[in-house]
Amino acid sequence: MRKEFYITASVKIKNNEIxxxxxxxxxxxxSLSIQDFLKETYQFLxxxxxxxxKMDVLCKLGIIATTVLKKDYPSDTALVLQNKSSSExxxxxxxxxxxxxxxxxxxxxxxxxxVMGEISIKHQLQSExxxxxxxxxxxxxxxxxxxxxxxxNKASATICGWLEANLNDxxxxxxxxxxxxxxxxxxxxxxxxxxxx
Amino acid sequence: xxxxxxxxxxxxxxxxxxxxxxxEDIQNDDLLFGDEIGLDSIDALELIVLLEKDYGIKLxxxxxxxxxxxSIETLAQFIESKQ
Numbered sequence: 001m002r003k004e005f006y007i008t009a010s011v012k013i014k015n016n017e018i019x020x021x022x023x024x025x026x027x028x029x030x031s032l033s034i035q036d037f038l039k040e041t042y043q044f045l046x047x048x049x050x051x052x053x054k055m056d057v058l059c060k061l062g063i064i065a066t067t068v069l070k071k072d073y074p075s076d077t078a079l080v081l082q083n084k085s086s087s088e089x090x091x092x093x094x095x096x097x098x099x100x101x102x103x104x105x106x107x108x109x110x111x112x113x114x115v116m117g118e119i120s121i122k123h124q125l126q127s128e129x130x131x132x133x134x135x136x137x138x139x140x141x142x143x144x145x146x147x148x149x150x151x152x153n154k155a156s157a158t159i160c161g162w163l164e165a166n167l168n169d170x171x172x173x174x175x176x177x178x179x180x181x182x183x184x185x186x187x188x189x190x191x192x193x194x195x196x197x
Numbered sequence: 198x199x200x201x202x203x204x205x206x207x208x209x210x211x212x213x214x215x216x217x218x219x220x221e222d223i224q225n226d227d228l229l230f231g232d233e234i235g236l237d238s239i240d241a242l243e244l245i246v247l248l249e250k251d252y253g254i255k256l257x258x259x260x261x262x263x264x265x266x267x268s269i270e271t272l273a274q275f276i277e278s279k280q
Contacts, residue, residue, distance in 0.1 A: 039216075050215070050216075050217045050235070053214040053215070053216040053217070054213070054214045054239075101246050101249070101250045102246075103243065103246065104239050104242035104243055104246065105213070105214075105239050105240070105242075105243050108239055
């Protein structure tokens with residue numbers, strides 16, 4: 001019999017609004033830039049995490065999403081993330097500075113998997129992680145990798161989903177997956193929640 | 198003379214994105230790397246860039262950097278000694 005896992009929490013960040021389990025918990029003015037939205041969110045969540053201000057947009061979104069998703073995580077909570085634009089925002093910023101004085105603080109964020117390191121530091125995770133790049137949301141890859149980690153006892157839970165930030169927009173959709181719950185974890189379920197307004 | 202120290206505080210706050218700090222929060226003798234201000238290794242690289250970009254000073258000896266970046270005061274004295 002196929003072992004099932006469950007979606008026990010979800011977070012979505014889009015259009016300067018944050019949803020937890022499909023309920024809006026914070027809404028900022030849509031005209032705000034993403035940086036200003038992230039700053040307001042930092043204050044709203046009362047994060048008190050000075051390192052946050054040094055991070056790039058992708059990492060800030062990852063920190064906010066995982067902070068909203070759940071209060072505490074087991075240290076072996078795995079991370080399985082996906083996006084389209086990799087670390088595009090930091091990549092372009094770094095490229096613009098190449099002819100002047102490149103910023104080391106900017107350069108360190110020119111890889112998408114840095115966000116997993118930042119999330120792990122913030123939530124004290126010592127776990128498996130993977131970051132997939134895809135043209136569009138591909139839940140099957142996320143589901144198969146997550147199930148593999150959980151079935152093989154490489155993790156007791158997993159944070160998985162879409163974490164996208166590009167030069168024009170962003171979209172975050174993360175889920176918490178556990179062995180017990182009510183909503184069965186599957187590619188169709190993820191896809192339905194991903195496109196759900 | 199103190200203008201340079203205030204200027205350095207402003208530049209460090211701005212360029213290192215220390216948004217939780219203001220100029221008043223940083224004393225001239227506070228340890229930049231440690232419990233007081235809490236800068237890290239990437240910040241050290243940013244300070245090297247800042248020295249070269251804004252003051253035309255190239256820091257090539259890592260051992261020298263450890264002493265120069267100890268505090269706002271040591272950093273200011275180092276810049277003044279090069280001007």
